[in-house]
Amino acid sequence: MDVTKIKNPRFLKNMSTKQLIELSADIRKFLIEKLSKTGGHIGPNLGVVELTIALHKVFDSPKDKLIWDVGHQSYVHKILTGRASEFDTLRQYKGLSGFPKRSESEHDVWETGHSSTSLSAAMGMAIARDLKGTDEYIVPIIGDGALTGGMALEALNHIGHEKKDIIVVLNDNEMSIAPNVGALHNVLGRLRTAGKYQWVKDELELLLKRIPAVGGKLAATAERIKDSLKYLLVSGVFFEELGFTYFGPVDGHNFDDLLENLHYAKKTKGPVLLHVITKKGKGYRPAENDKVGTWHGTGPYKIETGDFLKPVDAAPSWSELVSETVRKLARTDKRIVAITPAMPVGSKLEGFASEFPERMFDVGIAEQHATTLAAGLASQGMKPFLAIYSTFLQRAYDQVVHDVCRQNLNVFFAIDRAGLVGADGETHQGVFDIAFLRHIPNLVIMMPKDENEGQHMVFTAIQYDDGPIALRFPRGNGLGVKLDEELKKIPIGTWEVLREGRDLAILTFGTMISMALEAAEKLAKENISVKVVNARFIKPMDEAMLHDLLESNIPILTIEEAVLQGGFGSAVLEFAHDHGYHQTVINRMGIPDRFIEHGSVKELLNEIGLTTAHIIDRVKTMIPRKQKRA
Amino acid sequence: MDVTKIKNPRFLKNMSTKQLIELSADIRKFLIEKLSKTGGHIGPNLGVVELTIALHKVFDSPKDKLIWDVGHQSYVHKILTGRASEFDTLRQYKGLSGFPKRSESEHDVWETGHSSTSLSAAMGMAIARDLKGTDEYIVPIIGDGALTGGMALEALNHIGHEKKDIIVVLNDNEMSIAPNVGALHNVLGRLRTAGKYQWVKDELELLLKRIPAVGGKLAATAERIKDSLKYLLVSGVFFEELGFTYFGPVDGHNFDDLLENLHYAKKTKGPVLLHVITKKGKGYRPAENDKVGTWHGTGPYKIETGDFLKPVDAAPSWSELVSETVRKLARTDKRIVAITPAMPVGSKLEGFASEFPERMFDVGIAEQHATTLAAGLASQGMKPFLAIYSTFLQRAYDQVVHDVCRQNLNVFFAIDRAGLVGADGETHQGVFDIAFLRHIPNLVIMMPKDENEGQHMVFTAIQYDDGPIALRFPRGNGLGVKLDEELKKIPIGTWEVLREGRDLAILTFGTMISMALEAAEKLAKENISVKVVNARFIKPMDEAMLHDLLESNIPILTIEEAVLQGGFGSAVLEFAHDHGYHQTVINRMGIPDRFIEHGSVKELLNEIGLTTAHIIDRVKTMIPRKQKRA
Numbered sequence A, B: 001m002d003v004t005k006i007k008n009p010r011f012l013k014n015m016s017t018k019q020l021i022e023l024s025a026d027i028r029k030f031l032i033e034k035l036s037k038t039g040g041h042i043g044p045n046l047g048v049v050e051l052t053i054a055l056h057k058v059f060d061s062p063k064d065k066l067i068w069d070v071g072h073q074s075y076v077h078k079i080l081t082g083r084a085s086e087f088d089t090l091r092q093y094k095g096l097s098g099f100p101k102r103s104e105s106e107h108d109v110w111e112t113g114h115s116s117t118s119l120s121a122a123m124g125m126a127i128a129r130d131l132k133g134t135d136e137y138i139v140p141i142i143g144d145g146a147l148t149g150g151m152a153l154e155a156l157n158h159i160g161h162e163k164k165d166i167i168v169v170l171n172d173n174e175m176s177i178a179p180n181v182g183a184l185h186n187v188l189g190r191l192r193t194a195g196k197y198q199w200v201k202d203e204l205e206l207l208l209k210r211i212p213a214v215g216g217k218l219a220a221t222a223e224r225i226k227d228s229l230k231y232l233l234v235s236g237v238f239f240e241e242l243g244f245t246y247f248g249p250v251d252g253h254n255f256d257d258l259l260e261n262l263h264y265a266k267k268t269k270g271p272v273l274l275h276v277i278t279k280k281g282k283g284y285r286p287a288e289n290d291k292v293g294t295w296h297g298t299g300p301y302k303i304e305t306g307d308f309l310k311p312v313d314a315a316p317s318w319s320e321l322v323s324e325t326v327r328k329l330a331r332t333d334k335r336i337v338a339i340t341p342a343m344p345v346g347s348k349l350e351g352f353a354s355e356f357p358e359r360m361f362d363v364g365i366a367e368q369h370a371t372t373l374a375a376g377l378a379s380q381g382m383k384p385f386l387a388i389y390s391t392f393l394q395r396a397y398d399q400v401v402h403d404v405c406r407q408n409l410n411v412f413f414a415i416d417r418a419g420l421v422g423a424d425g426e427t428h429q430g431v432f433d434i435a436f437l438r439h440i441p442n443l444v445i446m447m448p449k450d451e452n453e454g455q456h457m458v459f460t461a462i463q464y465d466d467g468p469i470a471l472r473f474p475r476g477n478g479l480g481v482k483l484d485e486e487l488k489k490i491p492i493g494t495w496e497v498l499r500e501g502r503d504l505a506i507l508t509f510g511t512m513i514s515m516a517l518e519a520a521e522k523l524a525k526e527n528i529s530v531k532v533v534n535a536r537f538i539k540p541m542d543e544a545m546l547h548d549l550l551e552s553n554i555p556i557l558t559i560e561e562a563v564l565q566g567g568f569g570s571a572v573l574e575f576a577h578d579h580g581y582h583q584t585v586i587n588r589m590g591i592p593d594r595f596i597e598h599g600s601v602k603e604l605l606n607e608i609g610l611t612t613a614h615i616i617d618r619v620k621t622m623i624p625r626k627q628k629r630a
C-alpha cells in the first residue's frame, strides 16, 4: 500500500496477519528509500516495524498512551499516524522531527531524546489515569540499552511497588547503540536462551523426575538442582522480583506471537513486562549485518550497496582527534583510563579500545555512574578520560559537583558535541554545559580554536594534576589544519590574541572564531579595527588580558555558541563589574532563552543570529562614535 | 575503654568477642552522650557500631578502602580512626565534619553526603587497583535506601558485568531516612524472612521429598514448587543474577556472624554482596523506637527522656508552611499530587500523606524518577508538587531540562533547603540551584521574603498553568509573621519595593532581605538613602522596575545567598548590558567560587562576607561622591 495515504492507525484493526506482513514490507521499503536520502535512525526503526504495527493494532492511540523511550525509533509510529508524506523533510529545518514531538501529532504523547525516561513518564500517566478514573492503557516501549540507565531502574522499582497497570514493552535487540554491556544484559541474554516462559513447567517436571530420592550425593545434587532450577526460573525472575508479570521472550517480527502476547498483557492486572526480541536493521542487509552500531543513525546512503554518500572528510572528526590523541598519550602514561557511557563509536574510541582493552570501560547508558567511576579512579591516582556528549553530561550534573569537583579530583571530561548538533534537534543541543559547569568550583573549562590547539589541550588536560578539567569540542570535523608533531601544554587560563584591533574587542572561542575573524576582516575594509581574542579558557579566564582590555575601555563583544544566561559573556560582565570597570560597553551574542529545534547548524545559527553578518551589524551598533568620525 | 584514647583501629586485631562487645557499649555510650549536646545523625550511627568495628577488625584501613555511602553513618569509623576527642566540635564551624572528609584522616578515602555514590567509587578504585597490580580490599558500605538510587543500580550492573573483586556491604536497616519504599525493598524484605542462605539446601531437600512423583495434579504442584523454590532461591537471586556472590542475611549486631561472613567475603573471588541486617538507633530506646525517622538526624536532646532541647519555635518551619498550604489547596484542587524522594518527614508531608494517601508518592531515593514522574503527571493535566531539597535537585538537572522544561509542563518544584544549610556542610549547601536553573528556558523561579508571601507563592504556583514553576525557600523556620486568611496570586515577574531610597538600590530576595533592610536603616542615619527591592522573582525579573532603576542610573547592589557565577546578580548585569545601560555601577554580593564547609549559617555568612556590616561597607564603597558631599 501507499503508506503516504495513511491518516491514522485505525485501518489496522481489520487487517489480517497476511496484510500486516505486506504492510511491514511496504513500510520497510519506504523507510529504506526515504532515509537513503535524508539519513536518520535507520537501524532502530527497521527493527520495530512489526512491533509498532502490532501496538497500534492492539491499542487505541492516542487514548492509549504509547511512550517511545529515546524516541529515535518512532518513525514507523509516525508513518502509521499520518506523517509519511513529510518524510522528505525528516530531521531538516522546520521539517519532521526525528523524535516524538507533541506539536506534530496527538499520537506523540511524550517527547524523548535522552534515554530511560519512558518508565517514569508512564508511571506519572498511570497515576493520573487512576486518580481521574479513566481506563486507558499506558505502554512504554523501552530498549534493553535504555534499561541500564539509573532512572529506568528507579522507575521499575516504583512501578513494581505501586502495582500500577502499565504494560512495559522491552524491545530487546541485544545491542543499544553499541553492543550492550552490563550484568543486566547478561540477565536478558539468559532469558533469551532459556526459551519461552511457558516451557518452564514442562522442563521442571522432567527435571524433578531425574532427582534421586535418596543418596549420599544429595548435597551435590541439590546444588545442581539449584543451578538448573535457577536457570529455568530465571525467566522473568528479575522482573517478577520487582513485582512485574513477565511475558516472553516473544519474536518481535512474528505478528501472531506479538498480538497474542499483547492481548495477554492487556488482560493482566498490575504491571506487565513484555519481553520482545527484535533485530536492529531487520530487512536491510547492510544494517542487519552491522555489529558495531554504524547503522544506528546514518547520513544518506546508496541503497544497493549500503555505501554512505557523505564525501570523504578532509579533516578528522573532533571525536577522533581527541580520542586518538589520548590513545597516543596512553602509550606512555599508564594512568590513563577511558570511560564511555555507551558511545564507543560516536566518541571514536575503537582504536583506544583495541590497543588498551583493559583500560577501556563502556559502562552502558549510565552517565551518573560513569562520572563517579571516573572520580573513584582519580582518587587512586589514575587519570580518567571521560568521553561524554555535552547533552548527556547533563545527567551527571550532581556527580560532577558532588563527587568530582567537590573532591577536586583529576578527571578529564572530554565534552563532545558541544554547541548546536543540528539534525538531532532540541533534546541533543549541547548548549547548556558552560552555564551548568561554570559555577562549579575547581573546574577548568576550555575549548580549542582548531584541532591543532585541540590536541595540545588534550595534552594539557592529561598533564594537569590540580583538579578536574573539561575540554569541550563540537560535533563534526575539524578545520583541516596541520597538526604539530610535538604536543605542548597550554598555560591554564591564557587567551590568545588572533588579530589586533583598536576600536572593539571580540572575545570568543571554538566554532565562533572563524566568523569573528571573517567579520573583523570585512569591518577592516570599513575602517573599523576589531581585535579578536581566542578566549580558549572559559574558566579560569585570562585575567591579565581582561584587565588590559577593560582599562583600554574599548567596547567588548562576547560571542558563544551556547546559552547566554550564565554563560561566558556573563562571566566577562561579572569580571568587569567585580573589578570596578563600570563604564565599558559590553555586548553578548549567543543562544537565546528558548529550546532550539532541529535543522542544519548553519540554518540554526542564522535563525539565532549568530552569523558573520550579524556580528558585523552588532559591532557597528557598538561603536557609533567611530562611525560618525569615519 | 576511653574511646578518646584510640589512635587507629589496629588495636582491634587482637580483641576477643567479649572485648568487642564491651567496646561497642563504650562507643554507644560515648555517641549518645556527645550527640546529646551537639546533635547529629544518631540513629544511623548507633545502628552500625558492631558493623564498623567488625570491618576495621577484618580489614586494614587505610590500605583497604572502606567507603561509606551517604556518609552520615561514619561516626563510629571516626572514633576508631582517632577522632573521638574532636566530637565536641562535631558538625560545628571548623570542627569535625558529620561526613567522611579526606582532609580529616587518611582513613576517609572517599567523601560522601549525597547517597548512592559508593558503588561507582568502589568500582573506580577496583579498576585502579587491578591496573596498578596492588591487592587492597575495596569495601563500600551502602544502605538499603541508597540502593534504590539509580546510580547505585547502574554501578551494580557494571560491577556484576566486570566481575571485579569488591565486597559490597549492604547495611539493611529496613528504613533509610523514612520507612523504605519500592519493589527493591520488598525483595530485601523477602530475603530477610527467607532466612539464611545456607539453609536453602536443607529446605530444598525437605521440599523435594514432599513432591508427588506422579499424579494428575502435576501442573498445580509444579506451580507450587516453582513458588516455593523461588521463595527459597530468592535469597540472593536478585544480586546473583547481577553477578554477585551473595552472603547473608547476617545479624549486624552479632560479632561472630559478622566476622565469619566478612572472612568468607574476603576469600571469595569476584563481587560479593554481604547482606547485613542492622537496627537503626540500636541501644538507645528513643531512637530504636523511632518509626518515622525523627531520630535519623537530630539536634541536642535530653538523654534520659529523649526529649529534644530545641526551643519551641514561634514560627512554623518553611517546609511545613509550604506543604500545609499545598494540603489546604489540595482539598479543592483535585489535580494536586505530592511527590517526595524519600523525604516525607524533612519536607513535612505527613499531613498531606494522611489526608490524601492516594495522592502522595514517596518514590525513595530517586530524584531523577521523581522529576520525570512529575512531568508524566503534568502531561496528563495533573499538578504535581515535587518537594525536593535544593542539593538533591542537582541529581535531576537533566530531567528538569529535558523532561519538564523542554516540554513546558506544569510541574511545581518546591525547592527546600535553598541557601546555606549549616551543619550538614558542603555536600548539602543549597547554593547552586539558581545558577543551574536560571538558564533553562520556560522555568519560573521565585523566593519569598517571609512565610506570608510564601503561602501566596504556593497559591501562585498551583494556579500557574503556563509551564514549570519553582519556589525556593530556606532551611529552618519562618520569621513568625502573620498569615493572611485569603491566599492571593502574585503576578509573575513582579518585584516589590520594600524601602525607597535615592542613592543606591539593593536588589535581593529571601533570607538576605532582613539584612538589607537593617543595613538601609543604619545607612539612613549616615545620610545615605538606600532603596531595598524584594526581587522575589529570580526569573523572570521585573523588567519595568529594572528599566526604571537603570534609567535613574543610581548604583545597584545585588545580594544573594547563592553562588555568584551565573546567579541572580549576573542576571541583572546581563539585563543592564543587553538593554544598553553600560554606565551603571553594579555590584554583586553572594557566595564565592569555592565549596562552603559546615558551621552555623551565621558563622558561614560571616566568613563569606554576607552580613549587615559587610553590606554597609559595600554600599559605602559604591557611592563615594555622596560621601564626599556629606
Ligand SMILES: [Mg+2]
Pocket: A143, A144, A145, A146, A171, A172, A173, A174, A175, A176, A177
Ligand atoms: Mg537495544
Ligand SMILES: [Mg+2]
Pocket: B143, B144, B145, B146, B171, B172, B173, B174, B175, B176, B177
Ligand atoms: Mg537504610
